[in-house]
Amino acid sequence: MKDQLTPSPNPTGQQWNTAAYAANGRFVATLATGVVELLAPQSGEHILDLGCGDGALTEQLAATGAIVIGVDASSTMVAAARARGLRVEHHNATALPYENQFDAVFSNAALHWIRDAESVLKSVHRALKPNARFIAELGGQGNIAAIRTALQALLAPYGIDAEETAASFFPSPAQYKRLLEQAGFAVQSIDLIPRPTPLPQTRQSNGMETWLNTFRNGVLDLLPAEDRSKALAATIALLHPILCDTEGNWTADYVRLRFHATRA
């Protein structure tokens, strides 16, 4: 079903299958300990979880006694998060309807899906109370570089520009610090953190195949079925010597950008 509330909720064409995400993307919330520690949620604080996905992490934040509202642009994710009994609203991060409302805005693994960072930061700034904090983690410069390079090379013969189609945003610390400051934030810390990430393997497919089918279906699904299978197999073969160990365990070359900023 098409999202009703946002003009362009899914600019990347990435389709969020909540069942597949729950099965294959669980590590996204599990590996968020560092950014949650940086947030240090306090009981009674009003916190916005921006790009809350299926609410796995939102639920953890709410368990601290903080008053948490989740927001996501995907209607399927909003439904999945609401099914946990959470308060979740359906908005695009570039056009949040809140003003002077939150003690903290938190975001994990969501901001790299949106290229219009200026609008996101303007929207977050407006949502925060004065001096309130914006704590987030997203993919940073060099994130999944090997995977992106393989897709770019192997989809080019089909006339697909994988980078443009995925439309991801993986900024450097200097670039994002500048954007934060231009939007009216003071930056307390901003760090690029390489985080090689083991990919779960399922009974049906290896870790890389599962990852590509979960997170790059918006790109691969542009191909007819036969070409899709060939391109998928070729991508996996090209990445195998780099990202797969001798036991068949795959690791993705994730790089996180983690920051703590406050509304100046």
Ligand code: BEZ
């Ligand atoms: C990330 O968390 O960095 C990410 C996840 C899926 C696709 C692209 C990036």
